[in-house]
Amino acid sequence: FDKFKKTVNVSQRKIYTTNLVFSLHYRITFWFLLACAVLVGSREFIKEHINCISEGYLKNVINTYCFFSTTFTVLKHHNSSNNLQNNAHPGVGPYIVGHEPIIRHAYYQWVPFVLVLQGLMFYLPYFIWKYVENGRLKAIVQAMITSPLIATEESVIKGNKIESEELRNKKIMLMKEMYLTFSRFRVNRDWARSLVFCETLNVVNLILQVILVNIFLQGKFLHLGTEWMKDSNDVLDMVFPKVTKCTFRKYGASGSLQIHDTICVMSLNIINEKLYCILWFWFFALFIVTCIGLIWRLLTFLLHSSSPAFNKWIWGELSPGPALKTQDILVVTRKLCFSDWLFLYYLGKNINGAMFRKIVTNISESLQDTSPVLKQENYVLLKPTPSPSTSHKDDESFC
Structure with missing residues (x-):
């Protein structure tokens, strides 16, 4: 009887106003980015995210300073052959201050906030679509809520209403008249145009997301996936270094300047590198699927x-x-x-x-x-x- 009840009761049926491609943006990508933001944020602001080598009484101070300012790596020490011969960690080694280029890493404290912003941007086209659509399709469908079973006369079986064929035909005529009325007042025109606009907006948003992340990662995101497949160590160590340098300055008891040159273990970058590698491949696949969706929409328009x-x-x-x-x-x-x-x-x-x-x-x-x-x-x-x-x-x- 439960199966019969589920078949008859269609009042709770979900109304579909988008396709699978659209749902990949506002549902899968949106929730994935929010989940990543929670994961990174919980580790960044609750658990240990940076650990710098320093004297005991300065440890907490230097850890806090190096996290909220910037750490850096030395460009020449990212060279693969140089790393193997002279350096314990990629990008970490001696350098001449002011004469040799360094790479500053300040993005890590902003990662959870940027992920939340990206998630909201992926949801924005769907939010616009739902606002413009305003339940027009649902209005017609709900006017037609009916049992898939009919009888010669209206009857009730175990509390479930079985419609008569005459009542169903009236509902069909009602739906037809509502549809033609929508067509007469050009409601369908705005409905379809808004849908196509929001589907196109998904592609535009995706391209903007790639540009945003590329700027955020100092121009390294655009080719992250291809470079990683060529040499997984170099590109990830440069963009997401596990060990970095940090310089902390303070005054001594006599007022002289004391410089503490320390190295910091960036445990959070172990998660960040995997997260952005997954994002690169997901954005690439999503772009292809979304373009196929737009081509399909164009074909339906032509055919x-x-x-x-x-x-x-x-x-x-x-x-x-x-x-x-x-x-x-x-x-x-x-x-x-x-x-x-x-x-x-x-x-x-x-x-x-x-x-x-x-x-x-x-x-x-x-x-x-x-x-x-x-x-x-x-x-x-x-x-x-x-x-x-x-x-x-x-x-x-x-x-």
């Missing part, structure tokens, strides 16, 4: 009104079972602009296949109506009237 086979295939995925009539597909796809088509597609993702087929059939019958009012008000784009204020042809095809 939605010109390829019956494409529509038969894609709508067949939405409504498994008896295939839609070719005539209905031709009428709907050729008389609806892309924004209406896309809205109808997402509508089909959120209702059962049998209901979707009936809705498409009813919309097809309405579109074949010879009433001039219907054609003029709902589907003026079939015969656009040129005027100085009208959109261009590509805008008309999108609606």
Whole structure:
């Protein structure tokens, strides 16, 4: 009975207004970055994050100073052959102050804050989309909440309502009328444009994220993955050194300047190097998948009104079972602009296949109506009237 109850009760069904590619940004990447921020932040500000070699009474002072100021490594000591022969650690060794270049490392204290900022930026396109979408698709679907089972007359079985076929047909007609009303007032146009805009914004945001992290890591992130695959030690030791140098100055009892040249163990960089390597490969894969998603969106725009086979295939995925009539597909796809088509597609993702087929059939019958009012008000784009204020042809095809 529990399985039957879950099948009948569709009132809690999730409404899908995005695709898998979109969810990789606002769901997977967003939560991954926040989890990394919590992990790094907990170790950075709660546990031991830096340990500098110094005299006992100065240890805590130097540890705090070197963490909140900057540590550094010497550029010439990052040379691989030089490291093996003369230095115990990459980038650590003697140097002439002011004459030999050094690399300062100040990013580590900002890592958790930057990760939180990145997570929020990945969520931003979805936040904009939900604000603009404003539950329009949900309004139609909830008006159609229905049991997948029907009976000749309305009845109740163990507290679960089984609708009559007449009631279901009324709901289907209601959904069709709501859909056509949305089309008449161009609601679908803004809905589809906003969705495509936010999908494009995902790509723009991803590129900005790569630029941001590259600046944050002093220009080393862009080629981090490829350099790591070539030589895993050099690039990681330069960007995320495990041992660094730090200079602490203080005054002695007589007022003379005392300089403490110490080395610090950066235990936090063991996590940072793995985190940013994972991010590099994830951003690379996410960029490819997102571009494929945009190419798919472009293909749907080009094929939605010109390829019956494409529509038969894609709508067949939405409504498994008896295939839609070719005539209905031709009428709907050729008389609806892309924004209406896309809205109808997402509508089909959120209702059962049998209901979707009936809705498409009813919309097809309405579109074949010879009433001039219907054609003029709902589907003026079939015969656009040129005027100085009208959109261009590509805008008309999108609606």
